[in-house]
Amino acid sequence: MGMTHHERVMTALHRGQPDQVPWMENDIEEALQVQIMGGADFTPPELAEKLGLSALGAHFPTGAASDGQGLVTKETYKESYYNPKKVTFDFFPPWIAKMGADPETGRTYIEKGLLVSEESLKLFDEFLPDPHHPGRYDKVNAWLKQYKGDYAVFARIRLGAASTIESMGLDEFSYAQVDNPELIHKIHRRFSEWSAEVVDHLNEMDIDFFWANDDLAGNQGPFMSPKVFRELMLPNMKLVADRIKKPWIFHSDGNLFPIMEDLLSLGMTAVHPIQPAAMDIGKMKREYGHRVAIVGNIDLDYTLPLGSVEEVDAEVKNRIMTAGPGGGYIISSANSLTDYCKLENVLAMSEAIKKYGKYPLEG
Amino acid sequence: MANLLEEIQESVINGQAPKVKELTQKALDQGMEPQTILNEGLIPAMSTVGEKFQKGEFFISEMMISARAMYAGLNLVKPLLLSQKTESKGKAVVATVQGDLHDIGKNLVCMMLEGGGYEVVDLGVNVTPDKFVEAVKEHQPNFVMMSALLTTTMSSMEKTIKALMENGLREQVKIGVGGAPVTQRYADSIGADFYAADAGEAVSKANLLLNLAAK
Numbered sequence: 001m002g003m004t005h006h007e008r009v010m011t012a013l014h015r016g017q018p019d020q021v022p023w024m025e026n027d028i029e030e031a032l033q034v035q036i037m038g039g040a041d042f043t044p045p046e047l048a049e050k051l052g053l054s055a056l057g058a059h060f061p062t063g064a065a066s067d068g069q070g071l072v073t074k075e076t077y078k079e080s081y082y083n084p085k086k087v088t089f090d091f092f093p094p095w096i097a098k099m100g101a102d103p104e105t106g107r108t109y110i111e112k113g114l115l116v117s118e119e120s121l122k123l124f125d126e127f128l129p130d131p132h133h134p135g136r137y138d139k140v141n142a143w144l145k146q147y148k149g150d151y152a153v154f155a156r157i158r159l160g161a162a163s164t165i166e167s168m169g170l171d172e173f174s175y176a177q178v179d180n181p182e183l184i185h186k187i188h189r190r191f192s193e194w195s196a197e198v199v200d201h202l203n204e205m206d207i208d209f210f211w212a213n214d215d216l217a218g219n220q221g222p223f224m225s226p227k228v229f230r231e232l233m234l235p236n237m238k239l240v241a242d243r244i245k246k247p248w249i250f251h252s253d254g255n256l257f258p259i260m261e262d263l264l265s266l267g268m269t270a271v272h273p274i275q276p277a278a279m280d281i282g283k284m285k286r287e288y289g290h291r292v293a294i295v296g297n298i299d300l301d302y303t304l305p306l307g308s309v310e311e312v313d314a315e316v317k318n319r320i321m322t323a324g325p326g327g328g329y330i331i332s333s334a335n336s337l338t339d340y341c342k343l344e345n346v347l348a349m350s351e352a353i354k355k356y357g358k359y360p361l362e363g
Numbered sequence: 364m365a366n367l368l369e370e371i372q373e374s375v376i377n378g379q380a381p382k383v384k385e386l387t388q389k390a391l392d393q394g395m396e397p398q399t400i401l402n403e404g405l406i407p408a409m410s411t412v413g414e415k416f417q418k419g420e421f422f423i424s425e426m427m428i429s430a431r432a433m434y435a436g437l438n439l440v441k442p443l444l445l446s447q448k449t450e451s452k453g454k455a456v457v458a459t460v461q462g463d464l465h466d467i468g469k470n471l472v473c474m475m476l477e478g479g480g481y482e483v484v485d486l487g488v489n490v491t492p493d494k495f496v497e498a499v500k501e502h503q504p505n506f507v508m509m510s511a512l513l514t515t516t517m518s519s520m521e522k523t524i525k526a527l528m529e530n531g532l533r534e535q536v537k538i539g540v541g542g543a544p545v546t547q548r549y550a551d552s553i554g555a556d557f558y559a560a561d562a563g564e565a566v567s568k569a570n571l572l573l574n575l576a577a578k
Contacts, residue, residue: 102464102489109464170467174424175431178378219543220416220561224424258419277543301544305514340515 005054006208009152009330013209013247013269015293017327021320021357023350024055024295026156026211026251026272027336033061035343044087044147051350054330056147057154057211059088077127082135087143089207090156091136091198093191096127096167113169115187124190131197137205144206152208154249157199159237159266160191161214162252167191170223177228188236196243203245209269210248212240217254219278226259234262241266249295253335254278260288270295273334277301285323294323297334298349304333304341309348316352324361331357367395368404371436375408376415378428380435387436397443401480405436409478413563423471426562430474437477451482453573455506456498456536458486460519465512468542471562472508479566481506492519492526499532505576506569509555511542520545521553537572539565 003011008018033047034040040061048056077094100111114123144153164187165173176183202210214237216222222229241248247269255278256263256271263271270293274281281297288294296319298304303315316331323329331353337346356362367390374382390400412429415421421429455476459469466488473483484502486494495507507527511517520540527533537556540549541564550558557572559565 100464102462104462170423171427171470174427177424178428218423221419221422223422225422228424258422301514302546340513 004150005048006150006152009054010208010247012327012330013249013293015290015328017359019359021324021353021359022054022330023051023332023353023357024053024152024154024330025058025332025337026213027058029337029339030059030061031339032337032341032343032346035339036346044143045149045151048151051346052354053151055152055154055208057089058156058336059090060086062087078129081129082133084136084139087147089140089143089153091195091202092156092158092213093129093163093194094127095163096123097169110166110169113167113172115164115167116169116172118183121186121190128190128194131194132201137201140207141205148206153206154209154211155202155205155207156211156213157195157202157240158191159212159214159240159250160188160195161216161233161237163191163214164188164233164236165216165223174224177224177232181232184232185236188233189239192236192239195240199240199243203243207246209246210244211251211272212248212268213251215252215254217252217256217259217278219254219275221255221258226262229259230262234265238266241268249293257283264288264291269293270330273297273332275300275334281319282322285329289323289326289328293328293330295330295332296323298331300334300336300338300341304337304345304349306342307345309344312345312348313352313355316349317356320353320356320361324357324359327359367393368400371400371404372408372411375405375429375432375436376411378425378432380432383432384435384439387439391439391443397440397447398449400436400440401444405433405440405478406480409433409475410563410566412478413475413561413566416561416563423467426471427474430471430478433474433478452480453505453569454482454484454502455508455569456484456486456495456502456504457508457510458490458495458498459488459510459512460516460523461489461491462519463511463513463516464488465510465542468512468562469510472510472541472559472565475562475566476508476569479570481566481569492523495523496526496530496532499527499536500530504536505573506539507536508539508541508565510540511545514544517542517544517549520555524554537569539568541565 003019008022011018044056044060096115097113098111099108101108249270249272250268251272253275272295274284274296276299371386416426457473473485476483509520539557540555541559547558557568559568
């Protein structure tokens with residue numbers, strides 16, 4: 001008898017060796033989900049079954065069509081947060097920013113951060129939902145009962161770093177490091193306190209692990225110096241991390257090596273996605289694989305959107321052989337499965353994981 | 364006087380905008396040529412900032428803070444240079460390509476180019492091949508530099524190069540590309556003249572091409 005999906009994920013998260021390398025995704029854009037399933041009328045476990053995913057989370061088109069991240073106006077955000085119309089396991093605070101939408105694709109983006117002064121801090125009350133409102137927790141509890149089965153289920157949260165950077169804007173965030181560091185601290189603290197309250201509720205639910213999305217790095221390194229990270233970001237991130245009572249994955253794109261020791265002090269179970277353009281997964285495995293599990297890193301810059309089926313197959317094999325030995329490895333794309341990934345490549349990834357991922361691994 | 368230039372450099376690298384402004388004003392008051400302040404104060408400072416970034420000693424925030432300090436000096440010097448009709452080192456049209464709305468990388472390239480002594484025409488984000496063509500006709504730049512963050516929008520770079528070719532403008536400009544998913548291999552495949560991994564490298568590669576052209 002093989003392991004269940006749940007056992008497979010939890011074993012790998014705790015750096016053990018499961019019966020096969022599990023696959024999970026931080027996010028699968030809904031347009032791609034619809035392509036994979038041939039329509040929007042499916043349940044989350046049906047999608048997982050089709051691909052061979054071992055964990056469920058993020059959001060699904062099941063229910064009603066609306067946007068994924070909830071990047072909506074402050075007037076509508078709270079209501080859509082309390083009463084999500086479609087299946088979601090996300091517990092993100094809103095960006096406190098002026099949002100734009102590309103008229104052609106509908107893709108939303110941050111036009112301008114709005115937290116730029118002491119005065120602007122009052123926007124928190126307008127934007128942030130009540131972290132104790134029962135609405136979303138009740139809904140997610142019902143979905144857990146309905147869909148969980150033998151899958152591992154994760155809730156996505158933020159520790160506050162990405163919320164701070166995006167809601168200030170990278171330029172204002174940078175200038176404030178010199179002009180008014182206290183403002184960064186105050187903003188981060190508000191976001192982190194909100195997330196900590198949310199985590200208190202989620203700890204009591206039948207969720208298996210958290211996935212904390214806090215993008216704070218580019219290809220070369222973190223956006224801010226390690227010193228600024230240590231002094232202004234880390235203590236606030238820790239406020240949330242210390243409240244987490246389940247395994248958790250830290251996510252940030254980019255090169256995290258310059259701040260890896262500081263990051264690891266947060267006590268996460270795993271790090272994701274080890275973006276190939278920025279980090280070498282072999283180095284990650286060698287230097288940190290005994291301290292933290294690794295989730296990643298099939299390339300999203302070239303392989304999944306532009307590469308061939310054969311290239312996907314070869315990359316999956318390479319990653320499993322590099323990061324898989326001894327366990328502690330969960331395979332995933334190097335961010336999320338976006339709607340610009342080729343469908344055939346996503347299906348090839350699924351096949352290759354089944355082909356190469358069984359322990360003991362065969363080189 | 365030399366000390367003043369060193370102090371300007373140091374203050375730019377340390378990101379002290381008010382101090383750069385004060386020192387630049389002091390240099391001008393003492394009769395220093397604006398061109399000297401630019402060439403021997405502000406430009407070498409930003410070049411050091413770019414090198415530090417490439418070496419992993421500086422991070423994006425620090426680069427932005429230094430760039431702000433550089434502008435504090437440049438904004439005083441620029442009107443004087445314009446009134447003296449001083450030629451800039453070269454001109455670059457810079458934009459994030461069609462379909463892509465990300466501007467951080469593009470803005471950094473603009474800042475570093477200006478800090479490198481170039482005249483910059485920033486076309487903004489989501490810029491169509493046609494707009495690039497119009498801009499090249501209007502501004503007659505030495506360089507066209509394109510940025511993209513998404514794999515899907517990288518293809519707009521190729522379309523832009525094709526549009527420049529179709530309009531007979533390709534040979535007038537050197538084309539540089541960059542952005543997270545862009546690689547040297549991709550730059551070669553679409554016929555760009557150069558790829559830069561970061562904003563500092565965009566300037567050093569532009570300098571190199573200008574020097575080659577001058578030889």
